[in-house]
Amino acid sequence: MNILETKGLAHDFGGLQVLCGVDLQVRQGERHAIIGPNGAGKTTLFNVITGTYRPSAGKVYFKGHDVTGLAAHRLSRLGVGRSFQITSTFGRLTAFQNIRLAVLARRGIRFSALRTIDAMDDVTRETDAVLARINLGAERDRAANALSYGKHRALEISLALASDQELVLLDEFAAGMSRDETHDAVELIRRLTEGRTVVLIEHDMDAVFSLADRITVLHRGEILATGTPAEVRADAAVKEAYLGEMEF
Amino acid sequence: MSAAVRRLAWLGTALVLAAIPPLFGPYYTNLFLTFAIFSVFSVSLNLLLGYTGLFSFGHAMFFGTGAYATALALKHVSGLPLLAAFGIGVLAAALLALALSPIVVRVSGTAFAMLHLAFSQMMYVLALKLHGITGGEDGIGNFPIPPLTIAGVGAIPMKDEPANFYYFAITLLAASLWLMWFFTRTPLGQVQLAIRENPTRTDYLGFKVSQTKAVIYVFAAANAVVAGSLYGLFHNLVSADGALGALVSFAPIINIMIGGIGSFLGPVLGTAIFQLIEELASRYTEHVELVIGLLLVVVIMYAPMGALGVAKQLRQKWRRQSPPTGALQKSP
Numbered sequence: 001m002n003i004l005e006t007k008g009l010a011h012d013f014g015g016l017q018v019l020c021g022v023d024l025q026v027r028q029g030e031r032h033a034i035i036g037p038n039g040a041g042k043t044t045l046f047n048v049i050t051g052t053y054r055p056s057a058g059k060v061y062f063k064g065h066d067v068t069g070l071a072a073h074r075l076s077r078l079g080v081g082r083s084f085q086i087t088s089t090f091g092r093l094t095a096f097q098n099i100r101l102a103v104l105a106r107r108g109i110r111f112s113a114l115r116t117i118d119a120m121d122d123v124t125r126e127t128d129a130v131l132a133r134i135n136l137g138a139e140r141d142r143a144a145n146a147l148s149y150g151k152h153r154a155l156e157i158s159l160a161l162a163s164d165q166e167l168v169l170l171d172e173f174a175a176g177m178s179r180d181e182t183h184d185a186v187e188l189i190r191r192l193t194e195g196r197t198v199v200l201i202e203h204d205m206d207a208v209f210s211l212a213d214r215i216t217v218l219h220r221g222e223i224l225a226t227g228t229p230a231e232v233r234a235d236a237a238v239k240e241a242y243l244g245e246m247e248f
Numbered sequence: 249m250s251a252a253v254r255r256l257a258w259l260g261t262a263l264v265l266a267a268i269p270p271l272f273g274p275y276y277t278n279l280f281l282t283f284a285i286f287s288v289f290s291v292s293l294n295l296l297l298g299y300t301g302l303f304s305f306g307h308a309m310f311f312g313t314g315a316y317a318t319a320l321a322l323k324h325v326s327g328l329p330l331l332a333a334f335g336i337g338v339l340a341a342a343l344l345a346l347a348l349s350p351i352v353v354r355v356s357g358t359a360f361a362m363l364h365l366a367f368s369q370m371m372y373v374l375a376l377k378l379h380g381i382t383g384g385e386d387g388i389g390n391f392p393i394p395p396l397t398i399a400g401v402g403a404i405p406m407k408d409e410p411a412n413f414y415y416f417a418i419t420l421l422a423a424s425l426w427l428m429w430f431f432t433r434t435p436l437g438q439v440q441l442a443i444r445e446n447p448t449r450t451d452y453l454g455f456k457v458s459q460t461k462a463v464i465y466v467f468a469a470a471n472a473v474v475a476g477s478l479y480g481l482f483h484n485l486v487s488a489d490g491a492l493g494a495l496v497s498f499a500p501i502i503n504i505m506i507g508g509i510g511s512f513l514g515p516v517l518g519t520a521i522f523q524l525i526e527e528l529a530s531r532y533t534e535h536v537e538l539v540i541g542l543l544l545v546v547v548i549m550y551a552p553m554g555a556l557g558v559a560k561q562l563r564q565k566w567r568r569q570s571p572p573t574g575a576l577q578k579s580p
Binding site: 073082089097162 | 430431433434435436437449453459
């Protein structure tokens with residue numbers, strides 16, 4: 001079954017056609033990588049899927065429901081999360097506060113102002129458990145933007161997954177990471193996304209091939225090929241488009 | 249701090265507040281009440297500015313609306329109880345905030361600041377032009393102030409009874425301050441910080457950013473009116489310049505900047521410093537605003553986090569210089 005599907009998705013920025021009829025199919029439970037050269041329209045595709053931009057044509061379906069142009073908080077409550085190319089956390093709040101916000105969101109505590117938050121022991125416990133799971137226990141009381149790059153990224157990914165999202169979109173999580181950090185991040189994603197569906201945009205081919213079950217190649221706003229890593233590697237059109245651009 | 253120590257601290261504060269009228273006489277009592285009123289007003293603005301990242305140049309609009317509503321109610325409705333008039337003020341400004349919220353939650357930054365300057369100036373001009381209702385430049389003065397009736401205690405006179413009015417006002421102001429402090433410690437108070445730090449991420453977590461902003465906005469406005477309404481009763485006069493003018497909007501901004509934007513009590517400290525300087529400067533010069541303006545320039549250039557920010561820096565410096573004390577030292 002396809003958890004996420006786009007049909008004829010198109011988007012243009014003032015005449016510049018960035019997406020031209022993208023039919024993406026993401027199966028339930030798979031890790032699906034979207035690759036392609038710079039300017040292929042990968043991030044725009046994410047932004048259209050998550051409602052940041054309205055598509056000029058086409059539809060987005062999540063679990064069979066039309067979610068085209070839905071606001072981010074509504075999409076989030078349906079079970080779609082995302083991370084950003086530029087790390088997006090609550091910078092001056094502590095790691096603990098960051099995760100606690102995610103815990104509040106997951107529990108649907110949104111307009112509660114009758115009890116102090118410190119009195120909610122179960123929220124505190126759950127937050128500490130999440131911090132331990134992502135190896136941030138020691139950094140509990142550090143401000144998010146004072147964390148090392150890798151840890152800051154890990155924090156963001158857990159925010160994207162926080163409300164038990166069924167589908168999570170990760171936009172270049174390994175960008176700017178060292179080799180070791182990338183390796184750790186791949187392990188973290190593997191661990192945290194177990195049983196969920198992941199769509200990831202990534203330039204780091206090692207990360208892509210170690211994580212992805214299937215790969216979609218985007219080129220100039222169109223899908224060039226979709227298939228298993230082996231199929232994509234063998235695809236003639238992909239080879240032609242990438243010749244001299246990227247090493248497989 | 250253990251619960252017992254905290255309870256003692258609260259009791260001590262209450263005793264000090266209660267002892268001010270008999271110990272210091274009417275002049276200093278009134279000075280302190282002015283300080284308390286502007287403290288609550290400044291803290292209510294800081295809920296928007298410091299906690300939600302929304303900069304308003306027009307917070308006086310709520311202060312003034314409440315003051316006018318309370319005064320008008322007392323002037324026109326005979327036999328209206330004092331607390332009801334006060335409640336009408338709070339309600340009026342909360343309704344104004346609610347009416348504005350669909351517009352103002354959609355903007356932030358400079359647009360938010362300028363929109364508030366525009367709205368508050370509009371209210372100011374309305375107060376001047378609607379002569380028949382607001383008394384124009386004269387404002388509404390010498391309106392009746394009924395006694396406070398408490399069941400089982402009787403009627404406590406308020407008009408021309410500074411000590412009685414002080415106790416009445418300080419109780420409501422303390423309640424307002426406590427409510428705002430409590431608010432910052434609730435889950436909604438955390439969402440507030442999240443919106444300040446990163447509205448997009450807040451949205452993606454599943455929080456309704458606009459609606460949350462609206463709730464905070466109305467709450468901040470309602471607490472600004474507690475100050476505004478009591479200010480009108482305190483002076484028994486409500487005027488456009490005194491309650492709605494641009495300076496009334498700027499005063500809490502200056503208080504917050506001087507005291508420190510990064511904490512709950514910063515604006516209270518700022519109000520104290522502001523008033524102290526105003527009080528001292530006015531003994532030597534008529535140009536008090538000039539002195540305050542210079543101070544503000546110095547603060548912005550050399551201490552952008554205000555007096556509490558400086559205190560924090562000094563404490564950290566002192567801690568680094570002091571020799572390690574073993575177990576008491578926190579690991580960096």
